[in-house]
Amino acid sequence: MSSLSVLKFDCIKRTLVFRFDAGTSRGVLKTRDVWWIKVFDPLHPSRIGWGESAPLVGLSVDYIPDFESVLKDVLVQMESYSWDKDPETLLYQIQERVPFQLPSIRFGLEMALLDWVNGGKKRFFQNDFYDNQKAIPINGLIWMGNKDFMLQQIDQKLSEGFNCIKLKIGAIDFRQELELLSYIRSKYSEDQITLRVDANGAFSPEEALDKLQKLAEFQIHSIEQPIRAGQIEEMHKLCQSSPIPIALDEELIGVEDKAGLLDSIRPQHIILKPMLLGGFQESKEWIRLAEERGIGWWMTSALESNIGLNAIAQLASSLNPIIPQGLGTGKLYHNNLKSPLEISGGEIHYRMDQKWEAPS
Structure with missing residues (x-):
């Protein structure tokens, strides 16, 4: 078993703007904040894995006022771990290292790390x-x-x-x-x-x-x-x-x-x-x-x-x-x-x- 170490994590925020007022029974949405998670090996920076963490207002467990701060703290923690190259093992590592109460961060890391393992082509597994x-x-x-x-x-x-x-x-x-x-x-x-x-x-x-x-x-x-x-x-x-x-x-x-x-x-x-x-x-x-x-x-x-x-x-x-x-x-x-x-x-x-x- 070989592991991945010295991986670096970062995130980019974008506020998406709806083309129309998106009505739901909980209110009208005009914008949507998402954070794109970036993972790479600083020794080989050209291969980048991308994920997305985007808690949804009124629904997500981790839709919290200081979400961006929490996300950045988690990404710093992730840099202290070694990651297995086997995709299934890697997914279980994420579950162990990121609390259940942060579902959108778990998903964003799953995306980014699987993308990185698979060559940075935005492909996550066979499909x-x-x-x-x-x-x-x-x-x-x-x-x-x-x-x-x-x-x-x-x-x-x-x-x-x-x-x-x-x-x-x-x-x-x-x-x-x-x-x-x-x-x-x-x-x-x-x-x-x-x-x-x-x-x-x-x-x-x-x-x-x-x-x-x-x-x-x-x-x-x-x-x-x-x-x-x-x-x-x-x-x-x-x-x-x-x-x-x-x-x-x-x-x-x-x-x-x-x-x-x-x-x-x-x-x-x-x-x-x-x-x-x-x-x-x-x-x-x-x-x-x-x-x-x-x-x-x-x-x-x-x-x-x-x-x-x-x-x-x-x-x-x-x-x-x-x-x-x-x-x-x-x-x-x-x-x-x-x-x-x-x-x-x-x-x-x-x-x-x-x-x-x-x-x-």
Whole structure:
């Protein structure tokens, strides 16, 4: 076993600017802070590994006021360790050395160190997305806003060739949201367009089942997090009685007893956001436990830049997904990093003829 020592770590902050006001049931996002983690050997500085650490406001366990200071302190600590060249061992070393309560930093270090080990090409492990340019089907995301804005997005996604549409709901009048779903179904059947909805915990336990029954009229594939996370008994009851399959999202954040949560709630699906869950290893463990219980899953980005999105796409590809993933966030920002990632025809592609912009 040989180890890697004298590695240097650094980070670069960028504030990404949304192309529009991104509405959720928790408020409107206009900007998004991300930190790109850089790792290199000072004796061979041309080979650089890049990762991304980007806690999400209102959701991430490590979204804290002094995050940048904490991140820099962790990176200084990382310079005192030796790192194994075996990727699997390296991932376990990160888990041992970075607290569970810093999930986005864990993920950023996983990205950066695996990228460095693999030659600094922004490839993290074997996967068809990067290695064979096999596109991944994704859902077209419809952001909250007034009815006209959401209708405009729906028409655009349908014209772009998406056959899976996901609507964020819970911010405008529920009747108007039903009208939007009715509009889609008036044009496309369940066989033509798969519909997902994401409530981001907007429903109360008392009203949730009634609303789910109304939504079910439109042949909905699944609903993400209909009620707020942490209401375990209420969520369990909903999962047993809902006419629409329920997918846990926020419910997974900060949970160490994964099996206990899945056994208590027994959802139909789970949504994996590696930035919020702690990275590759944590996400794969959630999937292993879910599959053992017959629970479905898919991967979703948490509004990362293209560096983080690339990593999540490669993780999803390595696990051979069978349904559309939530990886359509690359076009959200005015100042995202230019990359080989391209969304077309309802899929995300890795274009080898396109170059990465250098982070700065």
